[in-house]
Amino acid sequence: MSSPYGPEHAPAGDVGAVLMMIDSRLKSIHDGTSGDEAEQRELVAQFTASLGPGGVDDLLDGACTLIYLYMTWLRKAHEDHGKDVIEYVVPSLVASMRMMPRSIGSEAIPTMAGLVTAAGIGLSPSLWRKQYGEWTEAEMTPLEATVFLLAEHINRIADDRDFATRLISEALTRADEEL
Template identity: 60%
Template sequence: MTSPCDPQNAPVGDVATAIMIIDSKIAAVHSDTPGPDPELGALADQFTASVSAEEAEDVLDGACTLIYVFMKWLRECYEAHDQEVIEAVVPHLVATMRRMPKSVPPEAIPTMAGLVIAAGNGLSPGLWRAQYGEWTEAEMTPLEATAFLLAEHINRIADDDHTFATRMVTDALTSLEEA
């Protein structure tokens, strides 16, 4: 019996834009220049002002797809070492989010942990979240932080130059376009 939260039932969304956003956040965090990049901030503001509600929904679905893809990769990685992905990822994710109260309010942490647990169990995080109503404005930054933190977790495991997770998704998108 299939679940209503089966990823086959979920919209993929605008994964390209979602990965671009995550990649730019990773680059900003690992930049040699301290503080926020004003040029990046202006581009983000321009982008936000230019998207329609439907396009924003597509980016939101894309972010959920990224969370699913990242957790699928992490699940396979941890299972190869006889470890449970949820046990390995969720406590670290929650602890990190608790240290980010400006970006992730405490009341958003259970929802973000639920998204990751759903994805870790092979369910669509977006469809899992949809069971509880519409997304709220207060969940947008925590959703971005969740995808960012999962990408950073993958990058640490891959012992990469902070680009492995985004490169993995970008390469997959490129191969889909070429097929």
């Protein structure tokens, strides 16, 4: 039976733009060029302002799509080893977020854990979140951090700094070719 929160009912959003932002963040941290956090936030704010009226919604949906795709990959990888993705990914994600109190308020952590759990059981994070109202400003950085942390987790499992980005880039390329 299909759920109204199934991914087939959710908009994909601008996955490419979010992937570019996350890949840039991953590279800057690994290369030691992360620079000033305020400068990074200003660049993201300028970028989102340039997107137009529906652009922010497209980014939010794109971030949720990445969470869904990353959790799908992680679920399959964990199942191959007889493990439950929720049991192994969510506690690690929550622990990582709790170590970032200046960037991620404790009130946003349950929502991010919920997004990841929804994706882990095959639901759309975007539609799951939408049932609780509009996104808040306080959830923007935690959402970005969630996508980043999942990508970094995948990269560590694959022992390849670019694996998570390549995984999505190749999926987007295949989708374009099928159209």
